[in-house]
Amino acid sequence: MSEPLRIIHGAFGRVALLLLDRTMAVHAHRVCHVVFKIGGVDILFGVRELEHYLSDDNVLLVNAWEPHFYNHNRDAPSTVLLALYLEPQWLRKVDTRFSCSAHPKFFSQPILALGSKLAGLRADLLDLLTGRESTGSRVVEDLIVRTIIELACVGTRWKELLECQLMGSLAYDARIRQSLDEMKSRGGVALDFDEIASSVGLSRPHFFHLFRKQIGMTPATFGSMLRMEASIDSLAATDTAIHDIARHLGFDSPGNFTRFFLCQQGVTPSQYRRKVEFTTLTCS
Template identity: 35%
Template sequence: MSNALRLARGSFGRVALLDMDRPLVRHAHPHCHVLLKVEGADTQFSVAERVVPLTDESAVLINAWEPHAYAHFEGQPATVILALYIEPSWLGEFRPNWKASGAPDFFPDPVGATNPRIRSLSRILAEAMVRDPGNEAEHERLLAGLMIAVIERFAAWRDTPASLRLAAASAVDHRIRKATKTMRADPGAVTDIDRLASDVGLSRAHFFRLFEASLNVSPRIYLNVVRMERAVAAVAEGTASFATVSDGLGFSAPAHFSRFFHDHVGSSPTTFRTVSALTRDRF
């Protein structure tokens, strides 16, 4: 069963070392997302409409809010994956226009050929997370070196000023902004997407078309992203029971929440909380 081996969290976002042997459902993240193979079998991800390889020589590169899924095939051996979920504001501390990592075209291609430096830095970071799981400062230092190498090699950050890229990404219809505000305010209370469309003054068909045209994801995927990020924070940082977290996010039963978490995050909530505690309990 797929599970988290280690987790690092901080102002940079989060880094998960995942042992993957089962698919993940189609989902998205509000960060730029980089996947690097550490060991095990070569594998593949579905990004937008393409299936792209994750191997020793290739990285998978996913833009913020870009739908993707882990396309693990039945009987395929497991793969240890270093999954980076990186906050644009943290990257902006290195170069101001790296804040554009939150825009939809930061990585022009969903797959890129790695080099020896990226492969070495990936392994070093993964080993540091295993050896010293609570050393956030060291993890952040190693992650900085890795992300600089990744962006310099793969991102189109020089092509367009960040202000224009971010401005284009933020041009969202006011009714869609109202819908996303409702979802973020209380994702557990949004139980009927058709009712949400009506509440913002749109027919169902128009709402779905306009939502996906504006944000590149369907309303359901957007809502699941919000629920997933709240779930990750609650499981990693909190002490609330999973039943309480489940209820607060609108799941009808804790078992449904556990399945949702595993299908989106790649780990059971129990294991995710356990590896998160390794970080918190260092001192």
């Protein structure tokens, strides 16, 4: 069974240390996602349709809204990962260039070799997460800022992003924009895709085809992303009972909610809640 070792939430998003020994289904995040391997065996981690080796010598970079997955070999030992999930609004305040951090091509490649500076930052992040004392927000944020700046310096093609003039927003078909707004407005609650397709004047097959072509994932994967974000927010920021969270998000039973969460995050909702903590404010 996979196990969260430590999870810290803050204005920056979240950072997690995870012992992983189970498959994670195809899922996505609306934030950019950085994954370091900390210990255990090297693994193959999928981004879109391709799998990439994640080892001690590289880092995995997943763009916002980019589908990714992990197929665990049942007989393989576990792996320890350090993962960052970085909020676009916070990154925008860090550096105006990061206003495009939600762009699907913010990172130009999924795997980046670790130079000495990135390896040192990884070690500092690990020290932060394995320390037992409460962690001040400024300490966490300063270290994440240094890490993302270094990653962007070598993993982002600024000229290409500026030339395409997208800067985090895409010229979607108006019907797809409308469907995105409708799905987001429901706050992760179970979605009826026939109803959504009809509301934007598309047949279900045409809606699925156009959505995947423009967004890069199926409506179901996007809906699961919204549902997962809502569940993480509820688990981390409230003391609402897990069965009440499950019911609010439209699951038939707490067991189905647990299976959904486990399939996408590799840990159960109760494990996640036990390990999550928030950065403490530090004095100026």
